[in-house]
Amino acid sequence: MNVTDARVRRATDREGIHCCEVEVHTDDAETPELLAYFGASFDNDYDMIAVVKNDAKSEIDWYDNNMHTAFTDVSEELFDTPTMKTDWGRRETFKEQVLSYPGIRAEIGRLMDWS
Template sequence: MQVVEAHVRRAVRWGGIPCGEVEVTTDEAGAPVVLAFFSLSKDNDFDLQAIVRNDADTETDWFDNNMHQAFQDMTVDVFQNVNMKTDWGARESFKEQVLSSGKVREELKRLLEKAD
């Protein structure tokens, strides 16, 4: 999955952790737009917590309700190799593509430092 474009949407909590929600446009036909959740890491960078696909039709679900089953966590599926283990190289590559897109890294830092 290659990143085409990314932008920071808002601060949220993912699994109780303060995260920045980033909308990512990809070249993946099955998931052209995903949400990636990033938290601050101890090494002054960011940890990718999850990637979520929204299968809701925006015509009928225009209010962005993330309380229903249209949002599917696809983190494990995206980065799983043939041995059913995490492909850490692919995961890190995706993370860096998102963080390097536009001003995502700077905006996440500003957003999450305020959330602490």
């Protein structure tokens, strides 16, 4: 799965963690659009907290409401191996593709700046 487009949507809180929501488009037919959540990490970069998929159809569910069940966390589905261990190489590759997309890292930094 390769990232074809990405844009930061907003700063938000996810499960009590201050983070940024990034809309990600991929070349994968099963997961063409995802939302990736990035929070601060101890190494002065960003941790990918979660990746979610929106199963709602925009023709029916036109209101962008991420509180309902159409948004499902697919982090494990995307990055776990058959033995239920995280494929860190694949996960880190996806994370870096998103963060390296033009303007993403800078926009996250701007939104996450508490000073």
